[in-house]
Each structure stands twice: as C-alpha cells, then as structure tokens.
Amino acid sequence: MTKPLVLKNITKAYQDGKEKRIILDDVNLELDKGEIIAILGPSGSGKSTLLSIIGCLLSADGGELHLDGDLVTVKNAKEWTKRRRDYLGFIFQNHHLLPYLTIIDQLKMVAKMTKSSVSQADLLALLTELGIPDCANSYPKDMSGGQKQRAAIARAFVGNPSLILADEPTASLDEARGRQIAELLRKEVKAKQTAAILVTHDERILDVVDKIYRLKDGKLVLE
Numbered sequence: 001m002t003k004p005l006v007l008k009n010i011t012k013a014y015q016d017g018k019e020k021r022i023i024l025d026d027v028n029l030e031l032d033k034g035e036i037i038a039i040l041g042p043s044g045s046g047k048s049t050l051l052s053i054i055g056c057l058l059s060a061d062g063g064e065l066h067l068d069g070d071l072v073t074v075k076n077a078k079e080w081t082k083r084r085r086d087y088l089g090f091i092f093q094n095h096h097l098l099p100y101l102t103i104i105d106q107l108k109m110v111a112k113m114t115k116s117s118v119s120q121a122d123l124l125a126l127l128t129e130l131g132i133p134d135c136a137n138s139y140p141k142d143m144s145g146g147q148k149q150r151a152a153i154a155r156a157f158v159g160n161p162s163l164i165l166a167d168e169p170t171a172s173l174d175e176a177r178g179r180q181i182a183e184l185l186r187k188e189v190k191a192k193q194t195a196a197i198l199v200t201h202d203e204r205i206l207d208v209v210d211k212i213y214r215l216k217d218g219k220l221v222l223e
C-alpha cells in the first residue's frame with residue numbers, strides 16, 4: 001500500500017554565525033492512510049522546520065521525502081506548488097481564511113485549484129460534517145474562532161489530499177473548543193482515510209492522536 005508520507009534520513013542545519021546548528025538529524029517517519037499523529041517538542045526544537053520540509057516549503061539538506069509514493073527531489077518552486085496542491089492540506093493556528101470570500105466560495109476556489117470535481121452539495125455536506133452548515137454564506141469576520149477553525153479544516157480536506165499538516169490548530173481556542181476541533185479533525189481523518197500530522201504544544205488533545213512523537217536534539221522519537 002502506498003504510504004501518504006515517508007521521510008528517510010532527513011537532515012537540516014542552519015548557519016548560526018560561524019557555527020552550523022543541526023536542527024534535524026536523520027529524521028525518519030512513515031504515516032499510513034487514516035493515521036493521525038502529533039509532533040511535540042520545546043520551542044526551537046525544529047517542529048516548524050520539519051513541517052515546512054514535509055509541506056514542500058523548505059528544502060532539506062539531505063534525505064528523502066516521499067508524498068504518496070512520489071519522491072520529491074526537485075527544488076523547482078513550480079514542482080513544489082504542484083506537490084502541495086496534489087497531496088497536501090494545510091491548517092494553521094489562525095485559520096488563514098480569506099476575508100473577502102464567503103466560506104462556500106473559499107471551498108469552491110480550492111476545489112477549482114485542485115481540479116476536484118466536487119459539487120456544491122458535497123461542499124455543503126462537508127460543512128455539515130464539521131458542524132457549520134449555517135456558515136456557508138458567511139464571511140470570516142462574522143464567525144467565532146471555533147467556527148473559523150472548522151471552516152479551515154473543511155478547506156484543508158477539499159481536493160482529497162493524502163496528508164493534512166496542522167500547525168498548532170487549537171492554539172487560539174479555549175480548552176473546550178480546542179478539544180472539539182481536535183476531535184473533528186480525527187473524525188474526518190478516519191472517515192476520509194487521510195493522514196494527518198498535528199504539531200502542537202497542547203497536551204490536552206493528545207488522546208485524539210494515534211501516535212505521539214517528540215522532537216528532541218534533532219531526533220524524532222516515538223513515545
């Protein structure tokens with residue numbers, strides 16, 4: 001079975017004055033379809049760096065990144081954009097919704113960009129699954145933080161990506177809403193058999209994930 005993500009011996013270092021600081025030191029990771037994992041680690045441990053490499057936003061110094069069986073070697077930005085569109089969905093700490101489009105129009109735009117043949121009814125069904133059918137024609141400014149994050153999850157799933165990358169998706173929400181968002185994410189991952197990586201400091205949501213990894217001293221370790 002093709003895995004949504006395989007990382008082999010990923011390395012990354014940054015120049016710090018005259019010194020080279022190793023941030024990722026032979027990181028290996030595999031995800032199966034329908035698997036949701038969390039990556040924890042103290043501030044500065046390299047979580048964003050790792051997520052950026054997986055998200056085709058930053059090149060590794062060494063190692064291999066395979067998305068859905070496709071080896072991503074090209075450093076050409078056009079190829080990266082295509083990889084992001086074909087394989088990935090992103091969820092950020094602060095929703096990143098467009099202020100000037102209604103939610104349904106934002107979903108339609110992603111459907112068009114990813115060339116996926118979803119109907120308006122499919123998109124409305126997705127919003128219903130996420131508990132915000134009434135927000136279809138709303139603008140982000142008229143929605144609560146939790147509703148916006150639900151819309152951001154919906155947007156990440158449009159186009160059926162094989163892997164969702166979520167960077168601190170609950171950080172801007174209170175405990176109850178944070179949990180609801182994490183549980184919804186898990187439900188969608190399982191229903192759609194997408195894989196997902198949650199980078200988080202939020203230890204309260206760790207029971208929704210299948211596996212917990214910690215990034216420490218450049219190494220990714222399974223708990």
Ligand SMILES: Nc1ncnc2c1ncn2[C@@H]1O[C@H](COP(=O)(O)OP(=O)(O)OP(=O)(O)O)[C@@H](O)[C@H]1O
Pocket residue numbers: 014015023041042043044045046047048049050
């Ligand atoms: N472009 C860069 N040039 C030099 N150093 C960098 C660069 N980007 C990140 N770093 C350093 O690499 C280390 C890892 O940063 P990264 O942002 O990946 O950590 P993080 O675990 O995501 O932290 P946080 O939880 O605070 O977001 C940090 O020490 C940071 O200062």
